Amino acid sequence: MMRAWLLPLSLVLCGSVVAAGLASRGSSPGAVAVLLMFVLIAGVNSPLVFxxxxxxxxxxxxxxxxxxxxxxxxxxxxxxxxxxxxxxxxxxxxxxxxxxxxxxxxxxxxxxxxxxxxxxxxxxxxxxxxxxxxxxxxxxxxxxx
Structure with a gap:
């Protein structure tokens, strides 16, 4: 069960780290855009699409x-x-x-x-x-x- 969610969860985690780094440098719009992109890619690669x-x-x-x-x-x-x-x-x-x-x-x-x-x-x-x-x-x- 967890194996199917490993890639989507990893993508969301990586996106969160990158977004946090951008936000700490003062780029809030860029952080939001990056996080949304990672969440979208995670969603497409999740079992929810099927x-x-x-x-x-x-x-x-x-x-x-x-x-x-x-x-x-x-x-x-x-x-x-x-x-x-x-x-x-x-x-x-x-x-x-x-x-x-x-x-x-x-x-x-x-x-x-x-x-x-x-x-x-x-x-x-x-x-x-x-x-x-x-x-x-x-x-x-x-x-x-």
């Missing part, structure tokens, strides 16, 4: 029932962020599994990627696809609807 994660077993069960793809991801992954932002509101139609929170999800990703935890890994109809194009994932969402 839809609620569920366990791998539950996601696979739901996917078998409704045909929607399962996305295995982890916080801080730029490719996962790209997929999430390019899907927009459609991202909520997928089943998301945070591999840092779910050991079964991490094992499923390693099994699909020759032992590597390469994310995002999108599983459609039991077939894993590593770092697929967001347009292709949108097409899979439409097919499952």
């Amino acid at each position: 839809p609620r994660s569920i366990g791998a077993v539950e996601a696979q069960r739901l996917s078998a029932a409704d045909g929607r793809p399962v996305v295995f991801w982890r916080p801080g992954c730029t490719y996962c962020l790209r997929l999430r932002f390019r899907l927009g509101r459609r991202a909520r139609q997928l089943h998301w599994v945070d591999i840092w929170r779910d050991p079964a999800g991490a094992a499923a990703v390693r099994a699909a990627n020759e032992g590597n935890e390469t994310v995002p890994t999108v599983v459609v109809a039991g077939q894993p696809h590593v770092n697929p194009d967001p347009a292709w994932v949108r097409e899979q969402i439409f097919r499952s609807a």
